[in-house]
Amino acid sequence: MSSKTKTIIAVIIGAALGAGALSLYQGLGSNGNGNEAASAEKKPLYWVAPMDSNYRRDKPGKSPMGMDLIPVYEEESSGDDFGPGAVKIAPHVVNNLGVRTAPVELKNMHTEISTVGYVQYDEDKLIHIxxxxxxxxxxxxxxxxxxxxxxxxxxxxxxxxxxxxxxxxxxxxxxxxxxxxxxxxxxxxxxxxxxxxxxxxxxxxxxxxxxxxxxxxxxxxxxxxxxxxxxxxxxxxxxxxxxQLDHVWVEAEVFERDAALIKEGLPVSMTLDYLPGEDWAGIVDYVYPTLNSKTRTLRVRLKFDNPDYQLKPNMFAQISIHANQADSTILVPKAAVIRTGKQDRVVLALGDGQFKSIEVTIGRVDIDSIEILEGLNEDDVVVTSAQFLIDSESSKSSDFKRMTHDEVPNSVWMQGDVNSVMAGHRMVNISHGPAEAWDWPEMVMDFTVAEKVDIDSLK
Missing domain, CATH: 2.40.50.100 (RNA polymerase II/Efflux pump adaptor protein, barrel-sandwich hybrid domain)
Incomplete structure (x- = not known):
């Protein structure tokens, strides 16, 4: 190798570290010792029960429920790509736990507001003598x-x-x-x-x-x-x-939380106990301007055609008001959201057996889906089954945040040229290109060489 030739190596720069305490991982010019150390087989830290993460043992065995204990290894560096709290589960364990996932959907949300009401005369056609x-x-x-x-x-x-x-x-x-x-x-x-x-x-x-x-x-x-x-x-x-009974009114009440969704003209479906299997279609005719101070409900007047006079005043009815959202929104299955008193979370499926519990902000809730206002993207995949067990493990170290394209990464990869080697101090001086993620220009910096890298191989 010519004296003018400079070894090109891959460097990783941590955001929280200064120039004198940055790590260097060997790329080219290594004698292979680093690769041998990386390839060494890892030993489990401990074994844990599949259904109880608090049950730990220092050797294989059975859980109190008779299930095989699962080995837990030291977290690999690949998990750092997803931030704290990312957990990795072996494929056979994922299968044994019955983990199911579902993609996040971006579509219009159909909200069905269920309530009850009573059939009344159409007072527009009711006269008094x-x-x-x-x-x-x-x-x-x-x-x-x-x-x-x-x-x-x-x-x-x-x-x-x-x-x-x-x-x-x-x-x-x-x-x-x-x-x-x-x-x-x-x-x-x-x-x-x-x-x-x-x-x-x-x-x-x-x-x-x-x-x-x-x-x-x-x-x-x-x-x-x-x-x-x-x-x-x-x-x-x-x-x-x-x-007159050609048209009838149905007086219903909806909870205060649904008041903003109710508007005149919305479609309504109705069923009655005395005629099972039959549905009536109507509309929201009028929304009353005040709330009931005791029940905290809003009165709504519905209108239905009654050509056969089957609907009779004072009948009890089950009502479904269909309120569709005009704009598309992010929806997840209702089973995917872990709802607590202070926080709502979902477990993200990150691929390759990796999962992470993150915090989300929820909006409206219907029979099958929940609207996600913050925390998820359209291309995400969430866990819909066995997520409580994964969440309990991820929550131990998770910051409940996710990496997005808009966030500044904790580390960036780049290439650089070795200018000088200070073997006694285990340091090298490297010229590297700009770090666009951090808005850094080209720089010349001193790096500390990791212990697993043979410093004599660097020139």
Whole structure:
């Protein structure tokens, strides 16, 4: 070798070390002693029970559960690539533990909010029947609540002195042939809920009727019948209500944590115990503006079509509100997340039998998946089975952080030229190129040579 020839070696520079305490590992020009030391067979540090990491022995044997103890070796330098807490498990042990993994998914999250509710009348179509005058119910055509009625069907006959007087006023105005009095008398009769047909008949026959029949303004079913024949009624009394069942409302409540997901127009599915196997599809019709202060729940009004009248008021229903997230998000299986009171973690599968427990920040939770806000990338793989055992071992030394492309690495690899060898001090002077990861320029530095490297082989 010419005196001008310089040996090119591989160096690793640790971020936490100064120039005088950096490590050098032999690349070229070694006599092979370092490789022989590296290839020496490692001995286990101890043996541990597969299901109890606290059960340790200094020799092979059986665990209290009758399982073979697993040897634990000193962590290799390859584990340092993934930071503290990375553990390596032999392939046959991974198989015996039943370790299963699943890739992280980036997709829209389907959130299904489950709750219960009660079927109610559509109050937009629910009308209440009130008298406009004092009087007595002479005849009641509707005998019981729940009876169906048609539009224009007679409901009740009322005797009222006020209605008799209003008819007489019209007859007096007709007799005087005073157009303004006639118009005023007709308007009063209309205000008292007398139909246009009744007014025309009175104008034609000129005969006052002592009792007047009132008719249903819409088709539906009777609800809340509160009168009987002979009752004395006043304008403040509600005689009955008529509701329609073509559409129904369902009143439901959702927990406060789900309030931000509820919006008008969201699709809803509903099932009832009395008709198992059948589903009804509806929408969120209205979200009430206030929370219940005692139950901390938000009222939601849902709307369903009811063409066959199968949905009946006061029925108990199971509700699922489907709230889909517009943007894609990182999702993991629900079983992959280890949830504690102060921290949420997952176990990353790093490849080649290596695993590490890391901290994550979770978002929404649905039946099968959990949203991950921080801690995972799209191409990660997480452990979904036997992760508690791996987590217990990794947690002993883990910093619960992961290496990402944006983080500054603890060490970098590069090549350099040996300028001089100081064998007595086990040091060499090396010129190396720039370290882009640390934003370092080209430098000339002194390095301490590792003990396993034959310093006499360096020139």
């Amino acid at each position: 009130h008298p406009r005058v004092d009087g007595w119910i002479e005849k009641l055509y509707v005998k019981a609540a729940g009876n169906p009625v048609e539009k224009g069907q007679p409901l009740y006959t009322l005797y009222s002195p006020q209605l008799v007087n209003a008819q007489e006023e019209l007859l007096i105005a007709l007799k005087r042939d005073n157009s303004s009095l006639i118009a005023a008398a007709k308007d009063r009769l209309k205000a008292l809920q007398l139909s246009a047909g009744f007014i025309q008949k009175l104008e034609k026959t000129r005969k006052v009727q002592q009792t007047i029949t009132f008719y249903s303004p819409q088709a539906g079913v009777v609800d809340g019948l509160k009168v009987r024949e002979g009752f004395y009624v006043k304008p403040g009394n509600t005689l009955l209500s008529i509701g």
